[in-house]
Amino acid sequence: MGNYLMILSTDIPDSWKYAGDGWGSTLHRICSRTGSFPPALAHYFVKKYSRRGDIVLDPFSGKGTLPLEACLNGRIGIGNDLAPEAYVITRAKVNPVTLDDVMEWIHNTRKKWNPESYDVDEVSGEVRVFFSKYTLRQILSIRDMLMDDDSDLGNFIKALMCGILHGPTKMHLSIPCSHAFSMSPKYIRRFIKKNGLKKPKRDVLKCLLTKAKRVLRDGLPEVRGMATMEDARKLPLEDESVNLIVTSPPYFNMQTYAWDNWLRLWFLGYDYIEVKNKLFQSESKQKFRVFMLESLKEMFRVLKDNSACFVVVGDVKLNGHYINMAEMIAPIAESVGFTVARLISDSIPKSNKHLMYIKEEEGVSRERILELHKGNPIPNNEPVAWAKVPVEVFA
Numbered sequence: 001m002g003n004y005l006m007i008l009s010t011d012i013p014d015s016w017k018y019a020g021d022g023w024g025s026t027l028h029r030i031c032s033r034t035g036s037f038p039p040a041l042a043h044y045f046v047k048k049y050s051r052r053g054d055i056v057l058d059p060f061s062g063k064g065t066l067p068l069e070a071c072l073n074g075r076i077g078i079g080n081d082l083a084p085e086a087y088v089i090t091r092a093k094v095n096p097v098t099l100d101d102v103m104e105w106i107h108n109t110r111k112k113w114n115p116e117s118y119d120v121d122e123v124s125g126e127v128r129v130f131f132s133k134y135t136l137r138q139i140l141s142i143r144d145m146l147m148d149d150d151s152d153l154g155n156f157i158k159a160l161m162c163g164i165l166h167g168p169t170k171m172h173l174s175i176p177c178s179h180a181f182s183m184s185p186k187y188i189r190r191f192i193k194k195n196g197l198k199k200p201k202r203d204v205l206k207c208l209l210t211k212a213k214r215v216l217r218d219g220l221p222e223v224r225g226m227a228t229m230e231d232a233r234k235l236p237l238e239d240e241s242v243n244l245i246v247t248s249p250p251y252f253n254m255q256t257y258a259w260d261n262w263l264r265l266w267f268l269g270y271d272y273i274e275v276k277n278k279l280f281q282s283e284s285k286q287k288f289r290v291f292m293l294e295s296l297k298e299m300f301r302v303l304k305d306n307s308a309c310f311v312v313v314g315d316v317k318l319n320g321h322y323i324n325m326a327e328m329i330a331p332i333a334e335s336v337g338f339t340v341a342r343l344i345s346d347s348i349p350k351s352n353k354h355l356m357y358i359k360e361e362e363g364v365s366r367e368r369i370l371e372l373h374k375g376n377p378i379p380n381n382e383p384v385a386w387a388k389v390p391v392e393v394f395a
C-alpha cells in the first residue's frame with residue numbers, strides 16, 4: 001500500500017464498532033438487501049463530518065442507509081442508485097409516510113380490491129413457485145394498483161411489499177426462504193420437494209400492516225431528503241452543492257444486485273436482465289478503474305470545497321486473486337483532485353457480506369474506508385454518543 005496513514009476502525013475511540021448489535025432506527029429495516037453498510041457506520045461519518053442543514057450524499061445508496069441516517073440527524077440526505085428496488089427503498093426512507101397513511105391505504109384497498117379476478121396461471125412459473133394461489137392473487141392485485149402510483153405513499157407501500165415479498169417468517173408472503181435476496185426458483189422447487197413444504201396462505205394486507213407498524217415504531221426523521229435513480233457517473237446535482245459524501249461502489253461482480261433482487265424487480269414491473277445490463281458489474285480491473293475514475297470525478301464535481309468523501313471498499317478474492325480495492329482507487333482519487341487523508345481498516349463479520357453461492361474462500365474478507373478530502377475539511381470535535389438516535393415525528 002502507498003504511503004497513506006492507516007488506522008483500524010477499532011482504534012477510533014467513538015467508532016461505530018462500539019454501537020452494539022442492531023443499532024439504529026427501525027426505519028432502516030424496511031427491506032434487507034445484500035451489500036449494505038451498517039447504520040452505525042453511516043451515523044458516525046454524518047455526525048463527524050457534517051452539520052445540521054448540510055446536504056449529505058450517497059451516489060450508490062443501495063437500501064438508503066446513509067441518506068436515512070442523514071435525515072434522522074437533521075441533514076438533507078440524498079440517495080442515488082440505478083437499481084429500481086434500491087431507489088424505491090431509499091425514497092421510502094427519506095420521504096416516508098405515517099402509520100395513519102398506511103392504515104388508511106390498507107383500509108381503502110380492502111374495500112375496493114378484488115383479488116379473485118386475477119388469474120395466477122398468467123404469471124411465470126418462476127414467480128408462482130414461491131407463493132400459494134391465494135397469496136399470489138392478492139400480490140397481483142396490489143401490484144396492479146401500485147404500478148402507476150408515483151406518490152410517496154404508493155412508493156412506501158412498494159418498499160414495504162419488497163420487504164415482505166419473500167422471507168422466513170409469518171409476516172413474509174412466500175415459502176420460507178431468504179429475506180436478504182431473491183432465491184433461485186430451481187433451488188426453491190427442490191427445497192419444497194425435499195421438505196414436503198406447503199405454500200402459505202397469507203392475508204397480504206395484514207402482513208403489510210404488521211411490517212408498517214414495525215418499521216415506523218421509532219417515528220419519522222426530522223428532515224425529508226431526496227432519492228434519484230441515475231447513473232452515478234452523471235448525478236443530477238449542481239457543482240459544489242454537497243457537504244459530505246459517504247458511499248460504497250459496486251465490488252466488481254461480487255454482488256449480483258439485479259439477480260439478487262429479481263423477484264422484487266418483478267413485483268415492481270422490471271425485468272432483472274434489463275436492470276443487470278444497466279448496473280456496473282464486471283470482473284475486469286480495467287473496466288473497474290475507468291468506472292471509478294468517472295464516478296470519482298463526478299463526486300469531486302458535486303462536493304463543496306473543504307469537504308470529505310468516504311469510500312467503503314473491500315479486499316476481495318476473485319478467481320483466486322486478492323484485489324485490494326482501496327489500493328486501486330487511491331491513485332485514481334488523487335488524479336481527479338482528492339487528497340487521500342487516511343485509510344481506515346475495518347474487519348467485517350463473515351456473515352455480513354457473504355452470499356451462500358459465493359465459495360467459502362472467495363468473497364470479501366476486509367473492508368477499507370478511504371478518507372478523501374477536497375480542500376481541508378474540519379471534523380466536529382464532540383465524540384459520537386452511541387445512545388439510540390432520537391427521532392421526532394414530523395407534522
Ligand SMILES: C[S@@+](CC[C@H](N)C(=O)[O-])C[C@H]1O[C@@H](n2cnc3c(N)ncnc32)[C@H](O)[C@@H]1O
Binds near residue numbers: 061063066233248249
Ligand atoms: C455496495 S452497494 C451500495 C450499498 C449501500 N451503501 C447500502 O448501504 O445499501 C453498490 C450499489 O451500486 C449500485 N450501482 C451499480 N452500478 C451503478 C451505477 N452505474 N450507478 C449508480 N448505482 C449503481 C448497485 O445497485 C448497488 O446498490
